[in-house]
Amino acid sequence: MGNEFARKNMWDSDYRPEQLFVRDFLAxxxxxxxxxxxxxxxNLTIDGKPYxxxxxxxxVPKEKxxxxVNGMYHYTSEVQRTKDEFQKVALEQAGWKVIDLDCRKMENLFNRKWMKNKETIKLAQEEICKYLG
Incomplete structure (x- = not known):
C-alpha cells in the first residue's frame, strides 16, 4: 500500500487533500x-522566552x-487565533518566513471540486501563486 495509496485514498493519512495539493504544486x-x-x-522562543x-x-527547511494551510478551524475561536499568532511570531523570530493560506480567501483550494475539475485546479494554483509571489 504505502504513501501513494494513502495520498490517493486519504483514509489512513494525517494529511488533508488541500495540504497535499499545495505540496505537490510546490514540488x-x-x-x-x-x-x-x-x-x-x-527550540522556538518568543522574545528570548521558550515557546x-x-x-x-x-x-522547506533549506529555504526557511x-x-x-489554514482551514476554518483556525478562525473558530479567539484562543485558536491567538495560538496561531504566537506560533507565527516564534517561527518568524527563528528566521522562518511564514505564509498562511486562508480558506476564507482561497475558495478554489479549499473546494474539493479541484480534485476532478481542471479549471478549478488552475484557479487553486493561481491562488497559491498570489500568496507565494
Missing amino acids: EKHPDWKIKTEYRVS RGSKPDIA LIIR
Missing part, C-alpha cells in the same frame, strides 16, 4: 526544493519557508 514548481509535511520545528515546538503543514 512541481520547485523540483530542487526538499518539501516536508508536518515538519517538526523545535513550544511547532509542526506546520508544509516546510513555512506554509500553513
Whole structure:
C-alpha cells in the first residue's frame, strides 16, 4: 500500500487533500526544493522566552519557508487565533518566513471540486501563486 495509496485514498493519512495539493504544486514548481509535511520545528522562543515546538503543514527547511494551510478551524475561536499568532511570531523570530493560506480567501483550494475539475485546479494554483509571489 504505502504513501501513494494513502495520498490517493486519504483514509489512513494525517494529511488533508488541500495540504497535499499545495505540496505537490510546490514540488512541481520547485523540483530542487526538499518539501516536508508536518515538519517538526523545535527550540522556538518568543522574545528570548521558550515557546513550544511547532509542526506546520508544509516546510522547506533549506529555504526557511513555512506554509500553513489554514482551514476554518483556525478562525473558530479567539484562543485558536491567538495560538496561531504566537506560533507565527516564534517561527518568524527563528528566521522562518511564514505564509498562511486562508480558506476564507482561497475558495478554489479549499473546494474539493479541484480534485476532478481542471479549471478549478488552475484557479487553486493561481491562488497559491498570489500568496507565494
